[in-house]
Amino acid sequence: MTPPPYPHRRSASVGGIPDWISDSIHGGSLRHVDLEHGTNGWASPPGELFSLRSSDYLKNRQKSPAGDYLLAPAGMDWLKSTAKIEHVLSRTDNRVMQALKRSQETQGQSMKSFVFAVNLQIPGGKEHHSAVFYFAAEDPESLQRCSLLNRFVHGDDTFRNQRFKLVNRIVKGPWIVKKAVGNHGACLLGKALQCSYHRGTNYLEIDVDIGSSAIANAILHVALGHVTAVTIDMGFVVEAQTEDELPEKLIGGVRVCQMEMSSATVVEALHVPQVAHVQRGIGSAKVNHHMSADDLLALDR
Secondary structure, eight states: OOOOOOSSOSTSSOOOOHHHHHHHHSSSSSOOOOOOOOOOEEOOGGGGGGGOOOOTHHHHHOOEEEEEESEEEEEEEEEEEEEEOGGGGSTTOOOHHHHHHHHHHHHHOTTTTTTEEEEEEEEEOOEEEEEEEEEEESSTTTHHHHHHHHHHHHHHHHHHHHHHEEEEEEEEHHHHHHHHOOOEEEEHOOOOOEEEEEEEEEEEEEEEGGOOOHHHHHHHHHHHHHHHGGGEEEEEEEEEGGGGSSOOOEEEEEEEEOOOOGGGOOOOOOOOOSSSOOOOOOOOOOOOOOHHHHHHHHHHH
């Protein structure tokens, strides 16, 4: 099968990638690894592995395999600092934005590129971690091809909180992790957790504070205890809620393969300037299971 043209491709390994995206893919602390056999790295799983709402979902509640990503994979960072890591795309040391800036200033290319980043903030005592996933579009038309994604990027934070969804599947891992996380699960992050939205001229970053939910924090505690044995696929979606918004489409997806905590890049703790519009939202929502935080932690003892 001939790979679809950029940016609607299934894997970051497909040719025709702009130089700055190639630099971003291969420049992080976690390597870009083989999809099936890679360890301590990340890969791009085929969209078909995720089940999303089908065209007839409102009639029969059926889901179907997702298609290609709307945005191209552009890398992953695994970061560590002495404070919560926020608004990474505004940092002068952010390698993805540096790569884009170099391409624009030295080659006059990618002038209309757009970066979409999801920053999963992992709480700690003396150390805080962030898993940051980057996706990109080379021109605004890539966003406009999906009116729902376009509305999400340019809309308000109330809408974002109601629609931003994570879908996951455990590819490999011990029973305790599968029990805690669930498989083929879905969670509206803006309702379950505190999310901060940072909108710049050429990017949107979503910071997801996992520590804002006791249940999510407990699940994370279990997963991190077995992190070197866990491979998980995560997909990001704007939830479709009306017939004209169906079928759902993947913004992007990533496979995190048996990651090692020690692989994190240390970054300086900074006071983050509020240069972009930010709003925090939190609500009550299920995180796809019916166990309490104490129950989850007890299972891991």
